[in-house]
Amino acid sequence: MALLAVSNLATEFKTQAGPRRAVDGVSFAVERGEVLGIVGESGSGKSVTALSIMGLIDPQVGRIAGGSISFDGQDLVGLRLAELQALRGRRISMIFQEPLSALNPCYTIGDQIGEVFVAHGDGAGPATRGRVLELLKLVHIPDPEGILRRYPHEISGGMRQRAMIAMALAYTPDLLIADEPTTALDVTIQAQVLNLIDRLRRELKLAVMLITHDIGIVAQYADRVAVMYGGRIVETGPAETLLIAPQHPYTIGLLASVPRLGTGRSRERLREIPGTVPSITELVPGCRFAPRCAHRMARCGEQAPPLEARAAGHDAACWWTGAA
Amino acid sequence: MGILIRFLSQALPTLLGAVTILFLLLRMIPGDPAQAMLGADATAADLARLRQDLGLDQPLWVQYGVFLRSFVVGDWGNSIVTKTPALERVLEALPSTLMLCVAAIVLIIAISLPAGVVSAVRRDSWVDYGVSLVVFLLMSMPQFWLGLLLLLVLSYWLDWFPIFGAGEAGDLLSQLHHLVLPSLTLAAGFLGLVTRLTRSSMLEVLGRDYVRTARAKGLREPVVIVKHALRNALLSVVTVIGLTMGQLLGGAVIVEVVFARPGVGTMIWDAILQRDYPQVQAGVAVFAALFIATNFLTDLLYGLLNPRIRV
Ligand SMILES: Nc1ncnc2c1ncn2[C@@H]1O[C@H](COP(=O)(O)OP(=O)(O)OP(=O)(O)O)[C@@H](O)[C@H]1O
Ligand SMILES: [Mg+2]
Numbered sequence: 001m002a003l004l005a006v007s008n009l010a011t012e013f014k015t016q017a018g019p020r021r022a023v024d025g026v027s028f029a030v031e032r033g034e035v036l037g038i039v040g041e042s043g044s045g046k047s048v049t050a051l052s053i054m055g056l057i058d059p060q061v062g063r064i065a066g067g068s069i070s071f072d073g074q075d076l077v078g079l080r081l082a083e084l085q086a087l088r089g090r091r092i093s094m095i096f097q098e099p100l101s102a103l104n105p106c107y108t109i110g111d112q113i114g115e116v117f118v119a120h121g122d123g124a125g126p127a128t129r130g131r132v133l134e135l136l137k138l139v140h141i142p143d144p145e146g147i148l149r150r151y152p153h154e155i156s157g158g159m160r161q162r163a164m165i166a167m168a169l170a171y172t173p174d175l176l177i178a179d180e181p182t183t184a185l186d187v188t189i190q191a192q193v194l195n196l197i198d199r200l201r202r203e204l205k206l207a208v209m210l211i212t213h214d215i216g217i218v219a220q221y222a223d224r225v226a227v228m229y230g231g232r233i234v235e236t237g238p239a240e241t242l243l244i245a246p247q248h249p250y251t252i253g254l255l256a257s258v259p260r261l262g263t264g265r266s267r268e269r270l271r272e273i274p275g276t277v278p279s280i281t282e283l284v285p286g287c288r289f290a291p292r293c294a295h296r297m298a299r300c301g302e303q304a305p306p307l308e309a310r311a312a313g314h315d316a317a318c319w320w321t322g323a324a
Numbered sequence: 325m326g327i328l329i330r331f332l333s334q335a336l337p338t339l340l341g342a343v344t345i346l347f348l349l350l351r352m353i354p355g356d357p358a359q360a361m362l363g364a365d366a367t368a369a370d371l372a373r374l375r376q377d378l379g380l381d382q383p384l385w386v387q388y389g390v391f392l393r394s395f396v397v398g399d400w401g402n403s404i405v406t407k408t409p410a411l412e413r414v415l416e417a418l419p420s421t422l423m424l425c426v427a428a429i430v431l432i433i434a435i436s437l438p439a440g441v442v443s444a445v446r447r448d449s450w451v452d453y454g455v456s457l458v459v460f461l462l463m464s465m466p467q468f469w470l471g472l473l474l475l476l477v478l479s480y481w482l483d484w485f486p487i488f489g490a491g492e493a494g495d496l497l498s499q500l501h502h503l504v505l506p507s508l509t510l511a512a513g514f515l516g517l518v519t520r521l522t523r524s525s526m527l528e529v530l531g532r533d534y535v536r537t538a539r540a541k542g543l544r545e546p547v548v549i550v551k552h553a554l555r556n557a558l559l560s561v562v563t564v565i566g567l568t569m570g571q572l573l574g575g576a577v578i579v580e581v582v583f584a585r586p587g588v589g590t591m592i593w594d595a596i597l598q599r600d601y602p603q604v605q606a607g608v609a610v611f612a613a614l615f616i617a618t619n620f621l622t623d624l625l626y627g628l629l630n631p632r633i634r635v
Contacts (some may be wrong), residue, residue, distance in 0.1 A: 054540055060447065081545075089542035094539075101533040105632055106555050119543045151631040167541065 001073065002029035003207045004175055009067035011052045013280065020280040021065065022048040024231040027307075030175065035201060035208040037222030037239065039215050039254065044279040045231040050177045053209075055084040072174065089116050093168035097180040099160035103152035109163045110148035115171040139196060158189035165196065169204070173281055176201070177209045178291070182217070194221055215254045219243050224313075227251050230278055230288030233307065237314030240263075247316035247323050250289045260291045287318070295320040299300040327624065335620045342612035347391050351384070361404050400618075401602035403595070410606035411549035414588055418610065420490050421587035423499070424576055425569075427507035432514050432565065437554075440522025440561075442626070444530060445549060447523075455519065463516035467575055471509040471582040478505060488584035506583045510575050514568055521564050525557035532556070555602055559630055566622025570615045 011023040023045045030036045038046050051057050052064055055076060069076040071092065076084065083210060096102040103112060113132045118124050129148075136144035141164040152160055168176055178197060182190035198221055201208045210222055217224050219239065226236040227250060235248040246252045253273040275292035278284050284291065290300040299319050307315040349497040358374040359366065366374075375381050379390050394400065400411040443452040479487045491499035507543065530553050577589035584590070588607050595603035627633055 036563070056536060085542045087542070088540055094540045096533060096537065098533060102537045104534040104552050104556070106630070115538075115543065116541045119541055119547070152392050164537075220631055278627060 002070075003032045003072060004030040004209075004219050005068075005070040006049070006053065007068050007070070009049065009069065010065045011048050011057060011062060012065045013062035014282050017281055019065070022062070022280045023052060025067070026065075026228070026231070027235055028226050028233060028236060030207045030209060032207050033201065033205045034224065035198075035210055035222045037218035037225045038209060038211045038228060039213060039218045039225060040228035041213055041254075041273075041277050043279065044228040046213075046228055047179055048231075049210060049228070050094065050179050050209065053177065054088060054092065055081075056064065056094075062219065063216070082158070086120070089168075089173075090120050090171040091173050092175045092177065093170075093173040094177040094179065095161070095164045095181050097186045099157060099164050100152060100184075102131050103160060105152055107151070108148065109150055109152065109155070113163065113167045113170065116167055120171065132166075136163070136170060138169065138200070139163075139166045141166070151256050156189075157185050158193060161185060161189075162196065163316050165193070165200070169200065169302060172204050173206065175207045175209070177211070178209045180213070181210075183212070183214075184233060197221075215243075227254070230284065231280070232288065232304075232317065234289065234314040234318070235314075236307070237311070241311055241314050245314075245323070247310045247314070247321075248289075248318045249293050249295050249320065249323075251316075251321065253294075293320075295322060330623070331620065334623075335616050336621075338616050339613060342389075342616065343392070343395055343609055346389060346605060346608050346612065347596045350605060351387075351513070357408050362599075379468045381614055400606045400609070401481055403603040405595075405598050405603070406598045410602045411610075413591065413603065414606045414610045417586060417591045419453055420585065421576055421580070421589060423503065423511060424587060426581065427503050428510040428514070428572060428576075429565070431507055431511040432518050435511070436515050436518035437522055437561070440519045441526055441549065441554060441557075443519075444526030447527065447529070452523075455523075459516040467509060467513050468578050468582050470512050471505070471579060473508060474505050475583070490585050490587070500584070506579050506585055509582070510572065510579045513575055514565075514572065517568065518561065518565060522557065522561050524552060525560045529553045530555045555629075559626065562625055562629060563622060566619060568623070569618040569622070573611050573615055 006029070009023055009026045010021055012019040012021045026045070026049055028036065028038075038049065040046055043282055048057070050250065053069055053071075053076065054279050057063060064077050067077065071087070075170040077088075089279065103109075107115075110129070110132055113135060114124055114128050117128045117131060122128060132148065133144050136147060141147050147155060147159065147163065148224075152163075155163070158218045164293050165181075166259060176197070181197065182193050185193060194217065197208065197210070200206060210218070212218060222239045224237065225239050225242045226233045227242075227248065228234070235242065235246065235251045242251065250273070273292060278288060278291075285302045286302050286304050287293070288304075290296050297319055303319075305317045305319045307317045310316050356371075358371050358378065358380060362370055362374060372381075379387055382390075386551050398407070398411065402408060403410050403413055406413065413542060439455050443455040446452055471473070479485045485505050486502050489502055491502035530549075533554075534556075535548060535552055538548045545551075576587065577592060580587045580589035588610065592604055592607035592611075593602075595607060
């Protein structure tokens with residue numbers, strides 16, 4: 001059984017036009033020790049998927065409207081807050097895109113990492129301090145003693161993201177959700193941080209959900225890939241086959257916009273698919289990618305294509321089958 | 325060291341500016357101080373002599389120089405009414421006024437912070453609407469009017485609180501009893517402001533990424549809200565509380581007069597009515613110094629709370 005099995009997840013937000021789905025019927029699974037890459041342009045629902053798993057959708061503005069999130073056999077949807085809190089930071093951890101804003105400016109790095117132990121009942125004290133130091137060493141922070149006493153604004157972006165990772169690893173979680181962990185970093189630092197995550201997942205047997213809009217990163221680090229568009233998964237499969245023989249025009253477009261895999265940033269190049277992701281208030285009938293699709297057919301605007309197998313473990317949601 | 329430099333470069337010039345304005349204001353008040361001091365039946369010769377004694381026949385800039393000199397050396401003159409040193413009388417009245425202000429600040433913090441936090445955390449709930457309504461009422465009520473209303477209902481009709489005075493000297497309980505209504509009245513004008521501000525800064529901070537991180541770590545809600553959100557929201561709240569100190573001191577004058585409570589406020593008030601200029605001058609100068617001191621302390625506190633500007 002998979003460690004995490006998300007099935008038919010739907011997450012909606014309140015809008016002026018009523019509730020609208022940012023994630024609409026998403027299903028995927030992550031095995032222990034596996035990296036699942038989730039890729040898609042800005043606004044495709046990657047973060048909302050991650051936050052839904054964490055139970056961090058702000059109830060004032062949104063809710064999980066349907067589906068299930070089975071984690072180690074337990075459904076996280078509808079779980080009591082106290083039970084969720086016991087899982088967060090202990091068995092499921094998350095790191096965020098912008099480490100500067102994700103860290104509290106008023107507390108030292110040591111305090112913010114140590115807090116995870118306090119939250120899960122291990123108290124603060126010399127033992128905790130020792131564990132924090134070990135974590136900082138684990139993520140290869142030079143001068144861990146010094147960093148402990150620093151405030152987030154006093155250290156570099158790369159160090160901040162390492163500190164975030166250290167925080168996420170406090171209890172060696174089963175699942176690590178990394179939401180665009182390197183988007184805010186320089187290219188060289190980006191590679192260091194990703195290599196660190198890769199090393200840790202092998203050493204600690206973590207399951208990793210690596211969210212990115214850079215398909216180059218996915219090619220390098222993911223075992224399996226899920227491509228998201230408009231709140232749905234449009235294609236999913238093992239990294240090798242999906243990247244070599246993409247089936248969905250959106251995936252093809254993403255790949256075509258990267259001249260050489262694994263080099264540099266792709267923010268600008270991603271725009272080479274004409275048009276933009278629809279906002280959640282735009283009601284696109286049928287396939288949501290159809291308005292931007294080069295292979296659009298009449299049927300695409302009427303009926304949403306289901307995810308169907310194209311090869312072993314490789315599914316695509318598209319009426320067009322010309323890629324095969 | 326940095327603190328000393330900041331004190332010298334910020335607080336001192338402000339104080340100088342304040343006493344200069346005070347000097348000019350007192351000279352702009354219509355009427356002749358000499359006449360006021362000697363009374364309506366003084367002879368022209370007496371008036372002329374007193375003017376000479378007071379230096380009122382000198383050009384304004386000379387008067388200013390003399391004024392500054394005596395101000396700096398602490399020779400603030402005698403009250404015309406009691407003939408005792410003006411500064412001494414102010415310092416005697418000061419503890420009562422400080423007690424009133426401190427009580428008001430304690431009330432503001434004890435009421436407004438929790439109210440603001442709760443209405444932010446439960447935004448758009450009945451609690452939030454209730455708090456907003458009370459805030460609206462408080463902000464639209466003039467202070468003296470609220471004071472009179474409280475007096476009428478709680479003291480006159482219900483007889484729960486004393487009507488005037490500051491309580492027996494040395495009897496803390498009686499003093500606190502006398503403090504309740506005045507400090508509540510003084511606080512009232514600021515409760516609304518600080519509650520609203522706390523609510524809006526909390527709302528802003530609750531949407532920040534680090535609050536999400538705190539939740540993602542498995543922290544419980546009270547810890548998330550107080551340790552992570554409130555701590556950051558306090559940065560702007562502290563500044564505003566500090567900046568309203570001037571208004572608080574001004575409000576203390578009105579409250580002391582309404583409640584016939586001894587203090588610097590009533591003293592200045594009486595001195596104005598009696599045209600006791602040295603006394604007014606001393607009272608207002610001490611208020612100005614207090615005001616500047618609180619602003620300075622606010623700055624220091626902000627620096628302590630905010631690691632990003634800590635030196
Ligand atoms: N709190 C919210 N209230 C309303 N709409 C939201 C909220 N959070 C996200 N959305 C909407 O949900 C959709 C998906 O957002 P999401 O943040 O998951 O995108 P993403 O794939 O993570 O993009 P990015 O690469 O920019 O992080 C977007 O259209 C966004 O506007
Ligand atoms: Mg995102």
